[in-house]
Amino acid sequence: ILTLASLPLKSDCRILTFIFVFSATSQIIGPSHLVVALLGADVVLPCHLEPADDLTSKSLEWGRLDLEPRFVHVRHSGQDLQNQNLGFKGRTSLSTEKLKRGDLSLTLSDVKLSDNGTYRCYMVSEDMESNVQLLVGAASSPFITGIDRSGGSVVLECTSSGWYPEPEVSWMDSEGHLVSAGPPETVRGPDDLYTVSSRVTVDKRHGSTVTCRVHQDRTNQTRLTQIRVSGRNHNRTEQTWGSFLVTLTEL
Structure with missing residues (x-):
C-alpha cells in the first residue's frame, strides 16, 4: 500500500514522503473456542490458511502430540497417506474442494471418548501450525421413580x-x-461414562409437580424430566417427557 504526503516548503518545491506498508505474511488460523461433539457424532476441526491459497499439493499434517504415533491424518504432495494412528483409521478426511480455498479443516467421524484432546493442524513446508481443542461429551435423559411414601409425602429418585x-x-x-x-x-462406569442419581421428598398434594434437571456446563447439554404427584385414587403419578405422558404407579 502506497500513500503520499506532501510537505510545503518556503519555495515552490515540495518534499514527497513515501510510506510503504507490506501485507502480513500467511498464517494458519484455528478456532478461538473449544470444539464440542457428542459421542458417536461427526465433528469438523476448523483450520484454514489466511490469506487463502490452493493447498491441494501441499504437505499437511493433523496430529495429537500426546499419542504415539502422533499422526491423525497426513497428506503429502496431494495424496492422503496411511501412516496414521490406528485409533483414527477410516475416520478422518480432508475435502479437496475446501483445500483449493485454503481450508484444512479435518472431519472426524464417529467420535469416541478417546478422541478428547488437543489437535495440531500443521503445514509442513511452511512450518506453520494451529491448535484445536476437542471435547467429546455424552448425555442421556433422566428417569424418575417413586421409591418410598409415607403420610402426605413421597420420596422420588432421579437417575x-x-x-x-x-x-x-x-x-x-x-x-x-x-x-x-x-x-x-x-458412579463412573468401565466405559468412562457417568451415572448420577438424586433423591428428593415432596408433598403428595394434588397437582404437585417437580422437575429433575441434569446439566453438563462444558458441553452445554441439559436433559429434563418432569413428574406430577397426584392426590387421586390408586396413588398414581404422571411422568412427562417431551410431548408424551407416561403414567406410573408409585411404589
Whole structure:
C-alpha cells in the first residue's frame, strides 16, 4: 500500500514522503473456542490458511502430540497417506474442494471418548501450525421413580446414565425454583461414562409437580424430566417427557 504526503516548503518545491506498508505474511488460523461433539457424532476441526491459497499439493499434517504415533491424518504432495494412528483409521478426511480455498479443516467421524484432546493442524513446508481443542461429551435423559411414601409425602429418585463429563443434577418445583434435595451420587462406569442419581421428598398434594434437571456446563447439554404427584385414587403419578405422558404407579 502506497500513500503520499506532501510537505510545503518556503519555495515552490515540495518534499514527497513515501510510506510503504507490506501485507502480513500467511498464517494458519484455528478456532478461538473449544470444539464440542457428542459421542458417536461427526465433528469438523476448523483450520484454514489466511490469506487463502490452493493447498491441494501441499504437505499437511493433523496430529495429537500426546499419542504415539502422533499422526491423525497426513497428506503429502496431494495424496492422503496411511501412516496414521490406528485409533483414527477410516475416520478422518480432508475435502479437496475446501483445500483449493485454503481450508484444512479435518472431519472426524464417529467420535469416541478417546478422541478428547488437543489437535495440531500443521503445514509442513511452511512450518506453520494451529491448535484445536476437542471435547467429546455424552448425555442421556433422566428417569424418575417413586421409591418410598409415607403420610402426605413421597420420596422420588432421579437417575441418568451415560454422561461425559460428569454432570450436575438438581430439582425444581412447578415455578422453576430449586428444591432442596439430598447429595447426589455419582458412579463412573468401565466405559468412562457417568451415572448420577438424586433423591428428593415432596408433598403428595394434588397437582404437585417437580422437575429433575441434569446439566453438563462444558458441553452445554441439559436433559429434563418432569413428574406430577397426584392426590387421586390408586396413588398414581404422571411422568412427562417431551410431548408424551407416561403414567406410573408409585411404589
